[in-house]
Amino acid sequence: MTVSPFKSTLVALAALACATATTAQEQVVKIGHSGPLSGPNTFAGRDNDNGVRLAVEELNARKINVGGKTLKFEVVSEDDQCDAKTGVAVAQKFIDTGVRYVMGPYCSGVAIPASREYDRGGAMVSTVGTNPKITEAGYKNLFRIVASDVQAGASMAAYAANELKAKKVAVVDDRTAFGQGLADEFAKEAQKLGMTVVGREFTNDKATDFMAILTNIKARQPDAIFYGGYAPQAAPMARQIKQLGINAKLLGGDTLCSPEMGKLGGDAVNGVVYCVYAGMLMDGDAGARAFQEKFKKRYGQGPDVYGPFYYDQVMNIGQAMEKSGSTDPAKVGAYMYQNTYRGVMGDYAYDPKGNRVKAPVVVMTFEDGKPKPLASY
Structure with missing residues (x-):
């Protein structure tokens, strides 16, 4: 037709x-x-x-x-x-x-x-x-x-003092707004809780070699090293901590809680890296x-x-x-x-400045290269 x-x-x-x-x-x-x-x-x-x-x-x-x-x-x-x-x-x-x-x-x-x-x-x-x-x-x-960094840094400091029984801590940050802000809040709270900050070192968010910094830190014998920065730097730092035989935990913020840490850091992160994750215990x-x-x-x-x-x-x-x-x-x-x-990830309510009210925080470590939750705040 x-x-x-x-x-x-x-x-x-x-x-x-x-x-x-x-x-x-x-x-x-x-x-x-x-x-x-x-x-x-x-x-x-x-x-x-x-x-x-x-x-x-x-x-x-x-x-x-x-x-x-x-x-x-x-x-x-x-x-x-x-x-x-x-x-x-x-x-x-x-x-x-x-x-x-x-x-x-x-x-x-x-x-x-x-x-x-x-x-x-x-x-x-x-x-x-x-x-x-x-x-x-x-x-x-x-x-x-x-x-925020205020809550995350304070929670990691509280865990280091109360659970890890850390007395001396070294602090390293990558000089970014995130890394420096988080490190500042951790150091401030650590001192309030009676811990001694035995050293403050700086790097950048492109670095992969931390041997000089870590060698300086090793001489001060800290119980923990807090790193304000991202996983691509924290993972090789964990490897070098192991290489130098430093007997200290590596602490950090939620960027270190990424599964990427296990991929990049291998077995050096297991039971050594502790991070504070701005979230909740999802598996529960x-x-x-x-x-x-x-x-x-x-x-x-x-x-x-x-x-x-x-x-x-x-x-x-x-x-x-x-x-x-x-x-x-x-x-x-x-x-x-x-x-x-x-x-x-819980309730979303905001104060007049736009900060999330009572944002949940979880402290984690690594087991078999994967994040493992330990405590919530």
Whole structure:
């Protein structure tokens, strides 16, 4: 049967009208992710990105309706390389392209300058940057979705004093905003608890050779060495501690709790590395275990350190949009400040500065190259 050109035109117009009507009933909400998608912290950036994408998939399946339109969430991910200048450029790009919800930055040294740009552009920022300075600037719609350095550093110091019975500690940091901030808080609390800081050394976040620093530390015979920095440096440091025969535990923040430590450090991390993880004991919670299984099914591997937090916060934002009846970051943020969200990693409630209230903290060590929880605070 031959179809006339007139009928073909009518069919095409009808299809176009239908598609236009469908589009008119949708509202696109862009969720930006700024993190290290290249370089030594790529493993963390990819994990965070996976957490964001898993939440977006679930929110889209829910078909949330706001103002008569179905929200369609889209992920826009950019590599900030854990570099301040690059991170600011990413922030400017997001603002210029209409991204008003940003997950990240991962590194405190990026979050501090980039947050100014996001505030100017009216965007909401949800970061895992732990340096206290991030939330001291007074930006309205900035949320820290994990514990800060103050809480993490104090918890690690308390564990070192009370459980490891450490009397003398050496402190090393990588001079990044994250590493230095965390090390400062640990040293401050360690002294309050009666421990003696026998040395303070510095390195950088690109180093892999710590023999000179560790040789100096060895002569002071500390019970523990606290390292403020990231896993790609902490793992070789653990190997060199073993090589030099230093009888001290290596302590650090949540970046050291990554399974990457076991991959990079081998058996040198087992029973030697102790880290404080801004989270909760996932294996003891049915909901958290179910999330781990879902994550692994989706990506072929379990979540690393921050993926679950990114997932939770995106889900929190989606619920806040639905409950507030708006996609305006100011109104969504106001709802989030006033209400608590129950996620995989506990309750998300925020103080007026955007710090998470009563963020859970877990101290972990390593066994057979894998993180093993010891105590929660």
